Amino acid sequence: MRYRRLPLTSIIVNPANDRHGELENETAAVAQLFATQEAHMRSLAKDIVAQGQIFEPPLVFPDQDKYVVADGNRRTTCLKLLRDPDRAPTVDLQEFFFKLRDKWPGDLPTHIECQIEEDRDRVDEILFRRHTGVQGGIGQSNWDDRMKKNFVIRTGKGKGISVADEVERTLAEVKMIPESKIPRSNMNRLLSSEAIRNKLGFSISDGSFQFIRDRDQSLLALSRVADDLARKKKTLDDIWDTKSKRKYMDELERDGILPTLPRNLDSTQTETQSPAKIQKHPEITARPTTWPHLIPEYDHGIIWVPKLHRHREIWDELQFRLVVDHHPNATAVLSRVLIEISLDNYISSKSVSGVTENDSLARKCEKVARHMNEGSLIDFKYMNEIIKIKNGEDIISISTLNRYVHSSNFDVSPRHIKMIWNTFSKFVVICLSV
Structure with missing residues (x-):
C-alpha cells in the first residue's frame, strides 16, 4: 500500500x-x-x-x-x-x-x-x-442486491461452492491437472459467471458441478484453462472484467477448444460425474408456462459486456421487476424495444449484409433469421417460424409488437405477451450473445 x-x-x-x-x-x-x-x-x-x-x-x-x-x-x-x-x-x-x-x-x-x-x-x-x-x-x-451480485459475478467472491475447487477435483480425477499450482482466486474470478461456465460446458446448479456439454470436450477445455492460469499464460489482467473474460473465451473458440456437442447421458459418463443428481440445464429444460415476470428467472447464458448496458437494464426489468399481470403495457412496450435493439446488436456484431436503415422490424427479423440459419445458430424449422411471424395479423406477429407501441386502442393481453416472448426468447438470446 x-x-x-x-x-x-x-x-x-x-x-x-x-x-x-x-x-x-x-x-x-x-x-x-x-x-x-x-x-x-x-x-x-x-x-x-x-x-x-x-x-x-x-x-x-x-x-x-x-x-x-x-x-x-x-x-x-x-x-x-x-x-x-x-x-x-x-x-x-x-x-x-x-x-x-x-x-x-x-x-x-x-x-x-x-x-x-x-x-x-x-x-x-x-x-x-x-x-x-x-x-x-x-x-x-x-x-444493494444487484450491486453485490455484480461484485460476485466479476470476482467470484462470496458464499457457496468454490468453482475452482470443483474444477481442480474434476480434472484430478481424470489425471488432467497441470503440473504447476492453479491460482484458485483467478480461476474463481474467471468462472464466476454462469455464462462463462456454460461456454466451457458445465454448470453450477443447486450447489453442485454438472456437465451440460460433452464431458470429454468440456474436460479438454477446462484442462486448457487450468494450464493457461497455472503457467501464467493468462494472468489477472487477462480476466479482470467481463470484456477481458469474453475475449479469452473468443480466443478459445477460435482455437476450437470450447465444447460444442450436447451432453451424452450414457452410463459411463454418469458414473464418473459428480455424485450429485443430474439436473437439466435451463437451455434444455422445457419452458415454464407460468411465472410472474416476462422472462423466466434463470441464467440464459448471456455475457453482459459494456455495450449491452441498456439491453441488460431492460432485460432486468422484464426478468425481475415488471409483473406482467400488473404492468402489461410497460412489459409489452419494453419487450418490443428489447427485440429491436437486440436485432441491431446482432446486425452490427455480425455485419449482416443487405440490411438497410429503412428496413422495418419485420424485414430485420427475416434477414437475421436467415443469417442465423446459414451460420447454424438456428435450425431451418425455427428460421421459418420467425419468418412466418414477421408479418400477418396473428397475435404472435411483428404486427402485434408494433401495435404495442403505436396503437392507441389496442388491448394488451398478458397471456399474449408471454406467448410472443416464448417464440422470440431464443432468437433474442442469440442476438445478445454474439
Whole structure:
C-alpha cells in the first residue's frame, strides 16, 4: 500500500464500478452515478465544498498511464465536475456544479491523495470489507442486491461452492491437472459467471458441478484453462472484467477448444460425474408456462459486456421487476424495444449484409433469421417460424409488437405477451450473445 498525490486528469472514474456494472467509458459511468443516485451525489458535492476537502483518499489501481478508481468513484466524480462542470450529464447538473464551485474556499484542487494498490486481488479484498453506512449520501452508500451480485459475478467472491475447487477435483480425477499450482482466486474470478461456465460446458446448479456439454470436450477445455492460469499464460489482467473474460473465451473458440456437442447421458459418463443428481440445464429444460415476470428467472447464458448496458437494464426489468399481470403495457412496450435493439446488436456484431436503415422490424427479423440459419445458430424449422411471424395479423406477429407501441386502442393481453416472448426468447438470446 502506498499513498500519492495524483493529478485529477490522470484518474479515471471506473466504467466497471460494481454499483452499476460494466459501461463503455468514464462519461457513461459518471452519467450512471447521477441517473441512479442524483440526490446523494448532490449532497456529497455540497459536503465536499463545505469542508473544502475529501476525508478518505480514493482507492485506485494503475492501468497503463492512468489510474482507475476502485473505491471513491462518487468523491472523484464530484471533484472532477467541480473543476469542469461542463462534463456533468445534464444542463441542470452543469448549472448546479458551476454555482457550487464558486463556493469552494480558495483554489480548486488539481491533485488529490490516493491509495494506490498494484495487486488487484488486494483491491477486491478491500472492497469486500467496505461499504457500510449511507449517512444521507455523505458516507459510502450500501450496496444493494444487484450491486453485490455484480461484485460476485466479476470476482467470484462470496458464499457457496468454490468453482475452482470443483474444477481442480474434476480434472484430478481424470489425471488432467497441470503440473504447476492453479491460482484458485483467478480461476474463481474467471468462472464466476454462469455464462462463462456454460461456454466451457458445465454448470453450477443447486450447489453442485454438472456437465451440460460433452464431458470429454468440456474436460479438454477446462484442462486448457487450468494450464493457461497455472503457467501464467493468462494472468489477472487477462480476466479482470467481463470484456477481458469474453475475449479469452473468443480466443478459445477460435482455437476450437470450447465444447460444442450436447451432453451424452450414457452410463459411463454418469458414473464418473459428480455424485450429485443430474439436473437439466435451463437451455434444455422445457419452458415454464407460468411465472410472474416476462422472462423466466434463470441464467440464459448471456455475457453482459459494456455495450449491452441498456439491453441488460431492460432485460432486468422484464426478468425481475415488471409483473406482467400488473404492468402489461410497460412489459409489452419494453419487450418490443428489447427485440429491436437486440436485432441491431446482432446486425452490427455480425455485419449482416443487405440490411438497410429503412428496413422495418419485420424485414430485420427475416434477414437475421436467415443469417442465423446459414451460420447454424438456428435450425431451418425455427428460421421459418420467425419468418412466418414477421408479418400477418396473428397475435404472435411483428404486427402485434408494433401495435404495442403505436396503437392507441389496442388491448394488451398478458397471456399474449408471454406467448410472443416464448417464440422470440431464443432468437433474442442469440442476438445478445454474439
